[in-house]
Amino acid sequence: MNREEKAAAIEEIAGELGEAGAIFAIDYRGISVPQAAELRTKLREADAVFSVVKNRLAKRAAADAGTEGLDDWLVGPTALTLIKGDPVTAAKVISDFTREHDVLAYKGGFMDGAPLDGDGFQAIARLPGLDVLHGQLVGTIASPLTGLLAGMSNMISGLGRQLAQMAEQGLVSGEPPAEDATDTGSDPEPAETPEAASDEGSDPSAADETESDQDGSADEAPAEDAEADGESSGESDKEDSDG
Numbered sequence: 001m002n003r004e005e006k007a008a009a010i011e012e013i014a015g016e017l018g019e020a021g022a023i024f025a026i027d028y029r030g031i032s033v034p035q036a037a038e039l040r041t042k043l044r045e046a047d048a049v050f051s052v053v054k055n056r057l058a059k060r061a062a063a064d065a066g067t068e069g070l071d072d073w074l075v076g077p078t079a080l081t082l083i084k085g086d087p088v089t090a091a092k093v094i095s096d097f098t099r100e101h102d103v104l105a106y107k108g109g110f111m112d113g114a115p116l117d118g119d120g121f122q123a124i125a126r127l128p129g130l131d132v133l134h135g136q137l138v139g140t141i142a143s144p145l146t147g148l149l150a151g152m153s154n155m156i157s158g159l160g161r162q163l164a165q166m167a168e169q170g171l172v173s174g175e176p177p178a179e180d181a182t183d184t185g186s187d188p189e190p191a192e193t194p195e196a197a198s199d200e201g202s203d204p205s206a207a208d209e210t211e212s213d214q215d216g217s218a219d220e221a222p223a224e225d226a227e228a229d230g231e232s233s234g235e236s237d238k239e240d241s242d243g
Contacts, residue, residue: 006057013053013061013080017070021112022087024094024121025073025080027105028052035101042093047085053078069115073107087111088127095125 001009017023031039040050053061055074062070083090098104109116111124 009053010057010061010064013051013058014064016049016051016082017061017065017067017080019084020082021085022083022090022110022116023067023070023080024083024090024109024116025070025078025107026050026094027077027107028079028103029077029105030103031101035097035103039093039097042097043081043090046083046087046089046093048081048083048090048093051080051082053080067110069110073109078107081109088124091121091125092127095122 028036036050036052043050055078058074058078058080059071062068062074081090081094094104094106106118106121108118109121111120116124
């Protein structure tokens with residue numbers, strides 16, 4: 001590798017170190033080329049790269065990027081895992097791959113600018129990934145909302161059933177209910193009896209007029225008698241004067 005190639009490699013590594021949110025230094029001894037390709041594919045899902053670098057170039061790149069403390073782990077065969085995505089997912093991938101193939105060893109690293117030792121690496125490797133955490137958070141937030149919506153739906157359904165029952169009973173049909181004789185407070189008209197019919201057939205005013213006529217004729221009768229008496233007495237006086 002000539003000077004220009006080395007300068008380009010250092011610049012590339014320095015750029016990746018500056019963009020990485022987490023850096024894992026891994027001892028890659030014992031890993032095969034196919035296994036390395038498999039590991040790179042799995043790490044790509046976490047937006048991470050597995051890069052085997054020369055320690056001397058990596059130290060110069062760390063100095064250019066301002067990444068302090070990385071020199072302590074750049075001893076022996078070292079591969080840098082540079083993570084832009086979820087460091088928990090990347091740690092789980094490396095931990096699972098190590099158990100499966102009995103290769104790789106974690107040397108040290110950084111996460112969010114803080115040193116991460118071997119115990120810390122194993123701890124985050126046991127955590128659920130961000131996708132799982134997001135799903136759990138959404139489920140926790142949505143659970144009360146789901147209960148509220150279910151309660152409101154039950155209330156609306158219950159109201160609908162009550163309205164349907166009232167509609168069946170004619171209470172909300174838009175027409176007034178039929179009046180019941182017992183509810184109106186008025187007594188039903190009694191059926192006409194023969195006596196009532198006979199009474200209604202006679203006109204009270206006619207009866208009064210008949211009585212008045214009878215009274216009038218009774219009153220007029222003495223007057224006629226008086227006139228008759230007057231005529232009789234007049235005739236008698238005339239006969240006396242003639243005699």
